[in-house]
Amino acid sequence: MSLMALREQLNGLVNSMFLEGLLDDQFEQLQMLQDESSPGFIAELITLFCGDSERILAELTKLLDQAVVDYQKVDAFVHQLKGSSSSVGAQHVKLACVQFRQFCEEHNKEGCLCALNVVKHEYYLLRGKFDTMLQLEQRIQAYESKQQI
């Protein structure tokens, strides 16, 4: 695939993520921060986000598996995930966390379990697209490095 085709594919992917609402304005802010002095910034941030999110989702799964749920701890973790998803512009994940916190407030275990599934669904959907994004980015960078030689 040519360099131009790769770039088009990457642009198309990111634009579709904006159009679908997976990403919001905040991701645009991150794009503006990436430049020659910090070329891998977005990749780094996405990697941090994914690692942190999966840690949190594992904790939430464990907490909601308990007979007696500690809603304060659950809420604290959901709050963390809401924060980091907001920071990277992961809009759907953020909104799912907002809903999740409402169920926590109500001490509604069933609601929390449903909300957790929704958050997981949104996160893994986003994660899949982020993986593709980063792979395309790597291929483009490799292509460009080859051209410079």
Place this chain on the structure above:
Amino acid sequence: MEEVEKREEGRNDGMLEGGVEVRVLVVDDSPVDRRMVEVLLKKSGAMFQVTSVDSAKRAMEVLGLSEDKTKSPVVDDQKVDIILTDYCMPEMTGYDLLKAVKEQSCQKPIPVIVMSSENEPQRINRCRAIGAEDFIIKPLQTNDVLRLRSYARTGLPPPPPLSSSKAGTKRKMTIELMAESGGGGSERRRPRLTGLAMA
């Protein structure tokens, strides 16, 4: 999970008078937010020396503060010019850290800016009441970081905060109401180049 990261960020053309670096202590349990703040500080143009820690407890250690109140606290104010702390953190919150810093009896306590993703007027007022210089709603933007220089540079009050409860409310409520109404933003999004493939 304890980590202290030190990065020197910035360019010479934004240095303070006398060429002094501004030493910022960033306190946030979120690795994503810590990295974002570091890069924002780098892009702002001023010469920042950034130390990042992942807990208020760790921040206390960096500052030379002790949680043991029987010991007379002596802030190592040679190390830090400004503290940028998240509000919500496990065990010791940003509010607790703010309080500990402001309780120091030194002549010029270190300026403390509090960050939070929750735009709660009560929380904001609570922090301001015990001496927080400003309260910034997350996620941070470039303008927010530019304000840090004002606090650290002159020691004088900066221009009226953009992130006050009124201004912060207006900006954040607009964005959050739009988001929470389920708008995916498609109606206001036009196709654009990603910028990811920038050389």
